[in-house]
Amino acid sequence: MAAVSAKLVKDLRDKTGAGMMDCKKALGETEGDMTKAVEWLRQKGIASAEKKSSRAAAEGAIGSYIHTGARVGVLVEINCETDFVARGDLFQGLLRDVSMQIAACPSVEYVSTDDIPQEIVDREKSIEMGRDDLEGKPDQMKARIVEGRIGKRLKEMALLDQPFIRDSSLSLAELVKQVAGKIGENVQVRRFTRYTLGEGIEIEQVDFATEVASMTKG
Secondary structure, eight states, rough: OOOOOOOHHHHHHHHHHHHHHHHHHHHTTTTTOOHHHHHHHHHTHHHHHHHTTTTOOEEEEEEEOOTTTTSSEEEEEEEEEEEEHSSHHHHHHHHHHHHHHHHHHHTBBBBBBBGSSSHHHHHHHHHHHOOOOGGGGHHHHHHHHHHHHHHHHHHHGGGGEEETTEEEEEEEEHHHHHHHHHHHHOOOEEEEEEEEEEOOOOOOOHHHHHHHHHHHHO
16 A cells, blocks of 8 residues: 555545545555545545534434354344435344444454543553553653553454454444445434343352262262
8 A cells, every 4th residue: 555645534534524544545556646545535535524424313213133053142223314224224223234243243342542531541441551661661652652552452442443354454433334325315324232141140150069978878
């Protein structure tokens, strides 16, 4: 992927309304060609999706997925602008894909990194700052290392940052943008719940040898 200047990225963002990272990727994929980069964004549905992202998305649907063996289940709410779009094949397909993604990602707890509470961020930072491999390093270096690790950890917890299970060249956020571009409406993953069979249930551990011995004595 070709290196591109910050000015070129900004120019493409101003021209298309797409996000900075999407613009950078488009220019890299097209070797810095502005016209081809615009076409790349349009093909991916990203440019039009970004322009619609500020519009209200109060309709949508709640989808569900039960994994084979019925040990993992998912409920997810995805919003769009109209009920008509919510009933369409593209939106329903996205609902299924996102549901399956959640089922496949047990470490994911939030929709995006913006949703992660500050106390969780502070907890992760405290854990990283206390790691043995940082001992003796200068404070400035330690801060940079911790910042990088925290950023990676938070992305592991965020659904939209995960590689799409059917195409790892896409993040889930990029998939949502593509679908939004094709649909022509603002599409947002709002919330989800993942259920794992038996999670949270404490099972009493039985020492069968001791139990048998006590029965024999009795």
